Amino acid sequence: MYKKILISNTKQNEYFKETLGKSEILEDYSHIELRPEITNCCNFECSFCAHQIMKRKKGFMKDDLFNKILKEAKEIGIKTIDIRNMGEPLLDEKLVDRTQAASKLGFEVHTHTNGFLLNFNLFNELCEAGISYIILSLSPRTEFEKTRNRDFGVIENNLNEIARSNYKERLIVDMIGADHTQKEEEEFEQFLDNLGFQIRKKLITHNFATSNINALKYNYCHRLWNSFTINWNGDVPLCCMDYDGQLNLGNVYNNHIRDIINSSLYSEVRKEHLAGNFLEICLKCDNNHINNNLINRALENYTGVNTI
Numbered sequence: 089m090y091k092k093i094l095i096s097n098t099k100q101n102e103y104f105k106e107t108l109g110k111s112e113i114l115e116d117y118s119h120i121e122l123r124p125e126i127t128n129c130c131n132f133e134c135s136f137c138a139h140q141i142m143k144r145k146k147g148f149m150k151d152d153l154f155n156k157i158l159k160e161a162k163e164i165g166i167k168t169i170d171i172r173n174m175g176e177p178l179l180d181e182k183l184v185d186r187t188q189a190a191s192k193l194g195f196e197v198h199t200h201t202n203g204f205l206l207n208f209n210l211f212n213e214l215c216e217a218g219i220s221y222i223i224l225s226l227s228p229r230t231e232f233e234k235t236r237n238r239d240f241g242v243i244e245n246n247l248n249e250i251a252r253s254n255y256k257e258r259l260i261v262d263m264i265g266a267d268h269t270q271k272e273e274e275e276f277e278q279f280l281d282n283l284g285f286q287i288r289k290k291l292i293t294h295n296f297a298t299s300n301i302n303a304l305k306y307n308y309c310h311r312l313w314n315s316f317t318i319n320w321n322g323d324v325p326l327c328c329m330d331y332d333g334q335l336n337l338g339n340v341y342n343n344h345i346r347d348i349i350n351s352s353l354y355s356e357v358r359k360e361h362l363a364g365n366f367l368e369i370c371l372k373c374d375n376n377h378i379n380n381n382l383i384n385r386a387l388e389n390y391t392g393v394n395t396i
Contacts, residue, residue, distance in 0.1 A: 090365035104308045105362065111386045112359035114313065114349055117164045122345075123317040123328060124149065124157050126180045132202050135235045136265065138331040139174055148180055149320040153341060155189070157318060160345040162193050166316075169176040171199040174331050178205040191218025199261030200225060204242055208249035215255035223260045223288070228276035231268040244279075251283040263290045281287055309370060312358050316349060324348050326357070329373050 095101055114120070126149045130139050161169070169190050171177050177199045180186070190197045197212075203224045226232060228330065229240040250259055262281060263273075279289060311327040318324055322341040325333040335357075338348040346352065357367065 090360050094305045108313050112355045121315045122166050123170045125320045128175040130176045133310045164346045169195045170195050184217045187219050188217035196220045211250050221258045227265040228268045228272040262286050270321045
């Protein structure tokens with residue numbers, strides 16, 4: 089089940105063990121980002137996404153489960169909810185109501201979207217419901233149309249409309265991918281800048297733990313400590329990279345969130361991780377391996393200290 093590996097000798101990894109990863113048992117839940125997957129259905133077929141090979145059943149989260157999640161998250165002091173996982177959240181017709189319900193309980197609420205359905209009216213409704221920000225995952229036009237098989241013109245129209253909104257500052261753009269020229273990237277950035285939008289992060293697509301990376305050394309993964317994903321049916325996978333729920337840590341229908349977070353299995357996985365004994369899925373995941381800054385951002389959010 090586990091394999092012994094070498095941990096990279098970096099300041100981030102050392103500091104991780106002293107702070108966020110100091111124990112396999114979590115006592116402070118306030119730094120956890122809760123990720124309820126309200127649906128794993130999607131309107132895109134992105135070539136870089138594991139959605140195309142995902143085998144688990146597709147569906148939408150029921151109201152009683154979503155409300156139970158909010159109640160229990162509030163009880164243990166979770167502060168942030170990121171409505172997303174392996175689907176397009178905007179496909180859920182209850183997204184505005186669910187955003188409002190979470191916001192009224194005092195959660196910071198945000199979501200990720202491909203932007204195809206994010207028109208002016210829906211954007212404003214989500215903002216008025218209390219969403220803190222919406223992260224739009226984009227690429228320059230040619231790469232977007234090649235990897236998503238969708239018309240970039242729809243995105244252009246949506247962004248032109250949202251630029252007129254009083255809430256436009258709540259839209260954040262992440263640029264994903266690397267299959268474009270420098271000129272295309274510059275034109276893309278200029279297009280966004282002309283509308284008053286900025287790129288928050290430039291991300292390289294990851295492998296969703298689907299292939300061996302054959303690394304000599306590895307980094308600790310912060311997700312075991314500061315994120316908690318719940319699939320639409322209540323199952324709790326290892327993390328957001330566990331797209332098919334290979335490791336089921338429990339079901340929120342049957343257990344309190346707190347009891348799953350510190351269950352014997354979840355705690356064992358964290359303990360072994362700290363000892364340098366990684367699960368197979370972690371060995372295949374390139375997310376932290378390709379970008380050690382992920383660890384630094386997690387530590388900075390947790391401690392307020394930049395470790396670079």
